[in-house]
Structure formats: structure tokens, C-alpha cells
Amino acid sequence: MFEGKVAVDLRGLAFDRISDGAVRRIAERIAAGERLGPADALAMYRSNDLMGLGTLADAINRAKNGDVVTFASNQHINPTNICTLRTTCTFCGYARLPKEAGAYRYTMDQVLAEAAHAADGLTKEYHIVGGLDMKAGLAYYQEMFRTLKANFPHVHIKALTAVEIAHIARIEKMTWKDVLIALREAGLDTMPGGGAETFSAAVREKIAGKKLAGADYIGVHRAAHELGIRTNCTMLYGHVETLQDRVDHLMMLRDLQDETGGFLAYIPLAYHPDDNALGTELGRRGTSTVGTDDLKMLAIGRIFLDNFKHIKSHWIMVTQAMSQVGLHFGVNDLEGTVVREKIYHAVGAHTPQGMTLDSLLTLIRGAGKQPAERDSFYRVLRTFDISAPETPVAV
Ligand code: SF4
Numbered sequence: 001m002f003e004g005k006v007a008v009d010l011r012g013l014a015f016d017r018i019s020d021g022a023v024r025r026i027a028e029r030i031a032a033g034e035r036l037g038p039a040d041a042l043a044m045y046r047s048n049d050l051m052g053l054g055t056l057a058d059a060i061n062r063a064k065n066g067d068v069v070t071f072a073s074n075q076h077i078n079p080t081n082i083c084t085l086r087t088t089c090t091f092c093g094y095a096r097l098p099k100e101a102g103a104y105r106y107t108m109d110q111v112l113a114e115a116a117h118a119a120d121g122l123t124k125e126y127h128i129v130g131g132l133d134m135k136a137g138l139a140y141y142q143e144m145f146r147t148l149k150a151n152f153p154h155v156h157i158k159a160l161t162a163v164e165i166a167h168i169a170r171i172e173k174m175t176w177k178d179v180l181i182a183l184r185e186a187g188l189d190t191m192p193g194g195g196a197e198t199f200s201a202a203v204r205e206k207i208a209g210k211k212l213a214g215a216d217y218i219g220v221h222r223a224a225h226e227l228g229i230r231t232n233c234t235m236l237y238g239h240v241e242t243l244q245d246r247v248d249h250l251m252m253l254r255d256l257q258d259e260t261g262g263f264l265a266y267i268p269l270a271y272h273p274d275d276n277a278l279g280t281e282l283g284r285r286g287t288s289t290v291g292t293d294d295l296k297m298l299a300i301g302r303i304f305l306d307n308f309k310h311i312k313s314h315w316i317m318v319t320q321a322m323s324q325v326g327l328h329f330g331v332n333d334l335e336g337t338v339v340r341e342k343i344y345h346a347v348g349a350h351t352p353q354g355m356t357l358d359s360l361l362t363l364i365r366g367a368g369k370q371p372a373e374r375d376s377f378y379r380v381l382r383t384f385d386i387s388a389p390e391t392p393v394a395v
């Protein structure tokens with residue numbers, strides 16, 4: 001059903017650019033067709049040879065994807081910020097209790113009004129995620145997906161994290177599988193990868209005490225894959241997790257991919273400490289993850305997840321500049337939201353989470369890569385000139 005492990009040809013790899021002996025030995029073993037183990041992943045996280053990791057990740061990415069960097073014309077819709085885990089997910093600044101100031105739940109008319117940006121035919125994907133709202137059960141999302149499909153049949157629906165699927169199953173007293181079947185029948189096409197955070201039980205206890213356990217996140221994705229529903233996966237990093245926690249997390253993702261092949265892409269997500277209780281507790285307000293760690297997360301994801309074709313950088317979280325550099329550290333896909341920003345700018349609104357198409361193309365070309373728009377299954381829809389600007393241009 002799905003593509004399996006992608007073989008890589010590393011004959012062009014510049015081994016002399018890898019200064020750390022441990023990373024060089026890892027590169028030699030990959031070139032010989034050997035698979036890496038958890039100790040290798042830990043050695044890479046511990047290595048200070050950032051350029052060596054980037055060189056290896058870039059070679060693997062080029063072998064799998066050439067110079068093409070994809071993006072999607074997507075639109076985010078967050079229908080409710082009401083969440084039962086408001087007080088226990090200490091890293092979250094989005095959720096609200098039902099009667100708290102700022103709490104909202106969209107009516108179908110509000111969903112449609114927001115979704116109407118797609119009326120120009122450019123938006124090709126709705127990315128729909130929200131809180132664990134007791135009043136947003138199966139019927140709410142079924143109606144939403146049916147309404148969206150009736151009005152915008154050309155738009156793909158990528159919706160609901162594993163945590164939200166499990167929440168609906170719990171309040172409806174259904175199995176994960178039955179919820180997925182019912183939602184697919186209503187219009188669900190694929191699922192995003194949010195809600196993974198870091199799988200370690202000890203980390204979850206500290207930052208997301210009551211959230212779906214890591215093994216259950218994997219279980220919901222397995223159920224989706226068995227139904228033929230493709231999904232993405234993530235790891236939230238840069239909070240209280242250890243390097244070993246990161247390794248264990250990657251192993252669980254790689255194991256499920258071996259089993260089902262149902263993951264489309266891996267997306268490391270940088271923790272931001274502002275406006276959440278965890279940031280205050282850690283005394284880290286105003287600081288974020290560091291650039292070297294952002295790049296290592298991308299590169300090691302590319303190197304270790306040998307059965308993934310797509311590694312995505314979320315420029316909204318790590319900045320456009322860091323995502324651009326990430327294109328030399330194994331990344332072949334960037335977060336989109338191009339169309340939405342274009343529309344907002346056309347009406348004079350300010351959109352902090354968006355880029356114009358031109359800026360996105362400039363960013364990708366500036367890295368010497370070829371931009372390509374893709375659909376939600378990573379099939380290329382159109383490519384753009386690779387020509388880089390003569391002088392560096394701000395994006
Ligand atoms: S489940 Fe999601 S929306 Fe709810 S508090 Fe946790 S991170 Fe925030």
C-alpha cells in the first residue's frame with residue numbers, strides 16, 4: 001500500500017567534511033547499507049560536528065529527493081480552543097477552559113466563513129486541529145467535514161491529531177478505528193502529526209500529565225494506517241527532554257513506519273517558552289531553542305529515519321532563515337500557508353504566520369534548490385525555476 005524503505009546511494013558523499021570520527025563511521029555504515037541503531041542516534045545527538053551531520057543528511061536527502069523542495073498551499077483552521085487538558089499541558093498557550101476569557105468554538109457558519117478563502121481555487125488543503133472540547137464530538141466534526149467537502153470538494157482535509165481522535169473516541173465510547181472510519185466517511189483524507197510532544201512517560205508527566213500516552217499516539221496512527229489513512233508525525237523538542245528521550249521517540253516512529261509505511265513526513269517542532277506555564281517554571285521566557293539544536297533535529301531525523309522520504313521544517317517555529325539553512329541539513333519540505341497569506345494581504349490584513357509565494361520561492365531558490373508545489377500526498381503539482389538570485393535577498 002505504501003512506499004517502504006528508500007535505498008540511498010552515497011557515492012558522492014564528501015567524507016572529508018565529517019570531522020567527528022563517530023559520525024564518519026556512521027556515514028560509512030550507511031553507505032555500506034547498514035541500518036543505524038539507537039546508540040548511533042545518541043552519538044549523533046551528542047556530536048558537535050554540526051557540519052558533518054549536515055553533510056551526511058544533505059547527501060541522503062539528495063539521494064532521495066534531488067534538489068527539489070516542496071511546499072503545500074494549505075490553510076489552517078482551528079475550530080475550538082476549549083480543551084479539557086488546559087491546566088495540565090503546561091507547554092501550551094493556546095487552550096482555554098469553557099468559561100475562560102478568549103474561549104471559542106466555531107459554528108459551522110464560522111468554519112465556512114474561514115474556509116471560504118479557498119473559493120479562489122488556490123487552497124488545496126485544510127489543516128484542522130483544535131482543543132479537546134467536550135462539546136466537539138464526532139457529530140461536530142462529521143458535520144464540519146461534510147460541509148467543507150460539499151462547498152470545497154477540491155480541498156483535501158488533513159485533520160485531527162491522534163490526541164483528538166482518542167478524545168472523540170473516549171467521549172463517544174467508540175474505538176479509535178470506528179471514529180476514524182466515521183470521519184473518513186465524512187471527508188477526512190489524512191491526519192497531521194501533532195500531539196506527539198516527546199513520548200517519554202517521565203517527560204509527559206512533567207509537561208503534559210494527562211495527555212494520550214506515547215504508545216497510544218502510535219496506536220492511533222497504526223489504526224489510521226491500517227485503514228489506509230496516511231499521517232504525519234512530529235517531536236516537540238527543546239523543553240525538558242533528554243537526548244535519550246529523543247532517541248527513544250525516533251525509534252518508535254521508525255518502528256511504526258517499518259510496520260505500516262503510513263507516515264508521509266517527520267516534522268520536528270521547536271518548543272517556545274513564552275505565554276505558557278512551563279516557560280515560566282523553567283525561567284526561559286523570551287528564549288527559544290538554539291540554532292544548532294534546530295539543525296541537528298532536522299539532520300538526525302533525516303539520517304536516522306531511513307524509511308521516511310520527507311523531512312519537513314516548520315519555518316513558523318524556527319524562523320524562515322533557519323528553515324532555509326535547514327534545506328542543507330536534510331530538509332526537502334517546508335510549511336506552506338502561502339495562499340492564505342496572499343489572500344490576507346490582498347485585503348490589507350496583517351498575517352504573522354504567512355509568506356507570499358514570491359518570498360517562499362526566494363527562500364528556496366536562495367538555498368540553491370528547486371521549488372515545487374505539492375499536494376497532500378507529496379505529489380508534485382508544479383515546479384518553478386531553480387534560478388537563484390544574483391545577490392542574497394531577504395525573505
Ligand atoms: S491537548 Fe493540545 S490544545 Fe489541549 S492543552 Fe494540550 S496542547 Fe493545548
